[in-house]
Amino acid sequence: MDLADTNSTVTLLCGLAIAAGIVGVIVPVLPGLLLCWLGVLVWAIFADGGWPKWVVFAVVTGFAVAGTVVKYLWPGRNLKRSGVPxxxxxxxxxxxxxxxxxxxxxGLVLGFVLGVWLAERVRLNDTRLAWPSTKHALKAAGLSMLIELAAALAIAAVWGAGLAVA
Structure with a gap:
């Protein structure tokens, strides 16, 4: 790979952005899915390859939007069913x-668990009843993370296939 070549440099930097986005989904410090999507957008704008890269970008945008919508709707529906306000x-x-x-x-995970447990402890006025609600909230957070990870990995796979085609 010749880094003096602009196309190679853009591709490498976009690949690093996508990898950082995947890590950001797992370790919620970076905006993971957004970073993956932005990596493909920058690649589509600045890399060589013609119109196929815009098809890749359109597919990636679909995965990003679907992942974001499903990430909030599915776990939220499960929480509503279990009675967690x-x-x-x-x-x-x-x-x-x-x-x-x-x-x-x-601390992010510990704070979330403690916050949910304390809120449910106050709401239900019973320590034993607060724990099932906390477990439901943890399951929903885990499901949300898995959905976002699946979308980020799909973005990476489509981008990789786009590299092979473009």
Whole structure:
């Protein structure tokens, strides 16, 4: 790979952005799916390859939009069915944000669990009843992450196939 060649440099940088996006889905520090999508957008704008790269970008955009929509709808529906209110999730998110800064990396997860448990403890006024709601919220967060990871990996696969074609 000749990095003096603009096309090679753009392709390498976009590949790194997509890889960082995939890591960002797993370790929620970076906006993972957005970073993957932006990597393909930059590739479509600046790399050589003609119109097939725009077809790749259109397919990738479809995966990004579908992944984002499904990431919120499916786990949210499961939480509604299990009776976990939105205020509980807001408390979990707020403590997750605090935990992220207090205990780097793992504080995000610990803060979310603690926030959901505390909110449910206050709402239900029973420690034993708060734990099932917390488990439902954790399952929903895990499902959301898996959906986003699947979309990011699909974006990477389509981009890789586009590299082979373009």
């Amino acid at each position: 939105n205020t509980t999730l807001l408390c979990g998110g707020a403590l997750a944000l605090v935990g992220f800064f207090v205990v780097p990396l793992v």
